[in-house]
Structure formats: C-alpha cells, structure tokens
Amino acid sequence: MAAARQDAQLGIMAFSDQKELYLAPGKGIRHAYSLIKRLFELEPRSRxxxxxxxxxxxxxxxxxxxxxxxxxxxxxxxxxxxxxxLARKHDLVVVQLLDKREQEFPPLGIVPLLDQETGRTVWVNTSAEAFRKRYRATYEQNREQIGQICRRHRTEYLSIATDVDFVPQLVRLFRRRNQRGGRA
Incomplete structure (x- = not known):
C-alpha cells in the first residue's frame, strides 16, 4: 500500500459550465503545492x-x-x-458543500433577488409562508437527490457545512476508506 501512495499522481479540474482549470496529474510535493496555488488563484470566467x-x-x-x-x-x-x-468507471467520493444561508432564507419581506447565472432580477416576498416552504423543499430535495444517487452506486458521500471545521469530517471519511481498502 505504501508503494501505491508514492506512485500516486494528483491532478485537478475545476468547472462551471465550462472548463475553468485543468492541471494534468503529476507527482511530488512541488506539484501538489502548485495545484493548491492555482486553485486558490482561480477566477472563474463564467457564473x-x-x-x-x-x-x-x-x-x-x-x-x-x-x-x-x-x-x-x-x-x-x-x-x-x-x-x-463517473461512479461506475471510477472510485468516486462526493462532497456536497452546504451553506446555512442557502438552507433557510431569512424573512426580509419583498426584496429583489438577482439570479447570478441569468443576470435576471425577480421581486420575491421572502416572508410569505409559501415561498419559504418551497425554498426549503427545493433545498432538501437537492440534498436528498445527491445522497440517493451516491447510495445507489455505493459511492462515498459527505455533506459539509461551510460554517464548521471540515477537516475532522474529511479525516474520518478517509480513515474509514483506508480501513476498508478504498471503495465501499
């Protein structure tokens, strides 16, 4: 197992609706630092x-x-x-980022909401019970859908809230994978 880790190559691909960054797999600590640096500096071309x-x-x-x-x-x-x-062809680990602000919309009254992707502004009554229920249902449906897909394909799945320390969760995930020998 140690030999496999030494031969491991790391690459990265970041995307929006287009390829934003691709760095071919490579070896070594210098390559790993380069990946992190390029990802940190990434300014997406598309929203x-x-x-x-x-x-x-x-x-x-x-x-x-x-x-x-x-x-x-x-x-x-x-x-x-x-x-x-992807799950059938590769050993897939899915990490879903969850932002508390996307989970529950604050009741602000009638406000303009800008859709970052379309550039369209829509006026919405965020205090209306119907809006709040629909918003929450969409959030929950999205989260459940990705979880179901991962369970169906026996793919590792981890949801991480953006307002908590994610490192312990990742460490537990990869320790569990290591004990099982990789794929679930």
Whole structure:
C-alpha cells in the first residue's frame, strides 16, 4: 500500500459550465503545492453552472481508473446520468458543500433577488409562508437527490457545512476508506 501512495499522481479540474482549470496529474510535493496555488488563484470566467457538463469533460480526460473527489454544492439539475457514469468507471467520493444561508432564507419581506447565472432580477416576498416552504423543499430535495444517487452506486458521500471545521469530517471519511481498502 505504501508503494501505491508514492506512485500516486494528483491532478485537478475545476468547472462551471465550462472548463475553468485543468492541471494534468503529476507527482511530488512541488506539484501538489502548485495545484493548491492555482486553485486558490482561480477566477472563474463564467457564473453559470453545469455539473453534468463538467463530469462529461472529466470522463473524457480520465483514461485510467482513478480516485475522484467531486466537490460541489450540487445546486443544479440534469447531472444524474453523468454522475452515474463517473461512479461506475471510477472510485468516486462526493462532497456536497452546504451553506446555512442557502438552507433557510431569512424573512426580509419583498426584496429583489438577482439570479447570478441569468443576470435576471425577480421581486420575491421572502416572508410569505409559501415561498419559504418551497425554498426549503427545493433545498432538501437537492440534498436528498445527491445522497440517493451516491447510495445507489455505493459511492462515498459527505455533506459539509461551510460554517464548521471540515477537516475532522474529511479525516474520518478517509480513515474509514483506508480501513476498508478504498471503495465501499
């Protein structure tokens, strides 16, 4: 097992509705630092989201079975087919980022909401019970959908709240994987 870790290569692909960054797999601490630096400096060209399209691009780039760490908020639709293909072909670990502010919308009254992806502004009564229920239901449905997909394909799944320390959760996940020998 130690020899496999020494031979491990790290690469990265970041996407929106297009490929934002791709760094080919490489070895060594210098390469790892380079990946982190480039990811930290990334300024996306697009505000659009297309999880399915990003996964398709990854599938086209990855020729050998790999361990894939897919990190997203998964606030998108129509990515299940691509995620299924990725889970079948690779050892997939899905990390869903959850922002408390997206879970429960504050009752602010009638306010303009700007859709970052379309650029459209819509006036919404955020205090209305119907709006709040619909908003919460959409959030819960999104979270449940990704969890179901991962369970169906026996894929590792971890949801991480953005307002808590994520390191202990990741350590537990990878310790559990290491004890099982990788894939669930």
């Amino acid at each position: 659009q989201t297309a999880v399915g399209s990003g996964i398709k691009q990854a599938l086209g780039l990855l020729k050998r079975r790999s361990i894939i760490l897919l990190i997203s908020d998964f606030i998108d639709t129509n990515y299940e087919r691509e995620l299924t293909m």
